[in-house]
Amino acid sequence: MVSTIPNPHVKQKVAERALVVAVTSRSVFDSGADDGGVLGVGVAFPLLQALQRVNERLLEDDPAETLLFDVVLITTDAQQQQQRPPLLSSARHHGLDVSRFCFSGEDDFLESLLTNDVQLFLTTDQRQAQQASGKGVLSALMDQQVASSPSEQLRVMFCGDAVVRSNSDLMGAIRPATQRFLARLGELRRRFGVFHSPLSIILVTFHGGRDSCGGALRTLRSRGVHVDEVYCLAGAPRGPIMSQLRPHFLLREGLSGLQE
Known part of the structure; x- marks a missing residue:
């Protein structure tokens, strides 16, 4: 079963104009939380910061801009399925502009991609990337090298x-x-x-x-x-x-x- 939760702390993008990018939560956050309940960052953290920087520059040039990256966090990991409040609070703590949080099982995560009109799916799991491609969703793999990518570009x-x-x-x-x-x-x-x-x-x-x-x-x-x-x-x-x-x-x- 797929469950989608809009992020109440960020302004939702215009669906018809946004470029929707879905990223797996296990690539953005580590499963372990500190004493304050904040999850550590994963390999895709600089990617989300870079996507956000593009949006910020677009809005600086034109506050009415609607062609923006729209980030969706996809969670299929069983452990992180039990960490919904920490996931939401961790995104807010780290200042990430995540529009929606989608929770699904390994067998129905493709439904969450199609339902959210995802135009690019990024994951560290090759099997997930292949499955998404088979359903017509453009996908790409991320690896440990992404963690050293620049966050400002x-x-x-x-x-x-x-x-x-x-x-x-x-x-x-x-x-x-x-x-x-x-x-x-x-x-x-x-x-x-x-x-x-x-x-x-x-x-x-x-x-x-x-x-x-x-x-x-x-x-x-x-x-x-x-x-x-x-x-x-x-x-x-x-x-x-x-x-x-x-x-x-x-x-x-x-x-x-x-x-x-």
């Missing part, structure tokens, strides 16, 4: 190899979700100038050469996404550059065949 990375791949091995159901996300993300990025933007979009091709990188760049531009940084590794080890770029997440799913 949201860094979104696209896998250029997936963009130029011509086969349709990924289910067609996820492609409309990807195109919708790209359109919203591109519109968000255009709200800011070239310098000092709280949102940076990065393109990396890990295996292809210069032509592949150029093709991926043109494809993203045709979808309204203007890239800030481009890297062509051509088979070089990815570890060093990833540690320097420190993206909050890497998008691969749904990118295949965008040029069609």
